[in-house]
Amino acid sequence: MSKLIHTKESLILSTIEVISEQGLQGLTTREVAKRQGISESTIFKHYKSKNELILAVLDYFSQYDQAIIESLVLKELKPIEAIIYFAEAYVTYYENYPEITAITLSYEGLMHEAEFCIVIKEIFTKRVNTIQFLIEEAKCQNEIKQNVDPESLTDLIIGLEREVVLRWRLNNYNFSLKEHTLKALKMLLEVFHKE
Numbered sequence: 001m002s003k004l005i006h007t008k009e010s011l012i013l014s015t016i017e018v019i020s021e022q023g024l025q026g027l028t029t030r031e032v033a034k035r036q037g038i039s040e041s042t043i044f045k046h047y048k049s050k051n052e053l054i055l056a057v058l059d060y061f062s063q064y065d066q067a068i069i070e071s072l073v074l075k076e077l078k079p080i081e082a083i084i085y086f087a088e089a090y091v092t093y094y095e096n097y098p099e100i101t102a103i104t105l106s107y108e109g110l111m112h113e114a115e116f117c118i119v120i121k122e123i124f125t126k127r128v129n130t131i132q133f134l135i136e137e138a139k140c141q142n143e144i145k146q147n148v149d150p151e152s153l154t155d156l157i158i159g160l161e162r163e164v165v166l167r168w169r170l171n172n173y174n175f176s177l178k179e180h181t182l183k184a185l186k187m188l189l190e191v192f193h194k195e
Contacts, residue, residue: 079138
């Protein structure tokens, strides 16, 4: 059983690698099989189709979300600290596993298939709702100005992260994603901080 789990996870990791290097358009089961040193038919013993393999990748990608949210609850941080922790957890993960950022940047391409669209929307909504909830809590605790629109500030935070990740990838990972993202996030939050 553990060999089966190992093989399935190994296929997921190779799929992420292909998406990172060649984009969604370059993703084929043939390429994944080649990287694994197996026949293409072996993939279909574990996943019925390429789409099922992509769904497994999305599931793998979203597992980290739940772990971060659970640790936020356990840490009992103030809302602004929690927003920074949330962002820091992602960028630390991304710096340690740069290929996974290709999934975040592939949302648009994945949305055009109905079965992926639902999953992408769930992943995205969970992240948005978490940040928006923390911003609302920050308003309640007078950590940020009362006139701040939580939805708009959430968009700014998520947009900031996506753009920095994209620039990081375009520049061949030649700067600290964590350092740059956290510096920009803290500057952004400072603008809305209640005096």
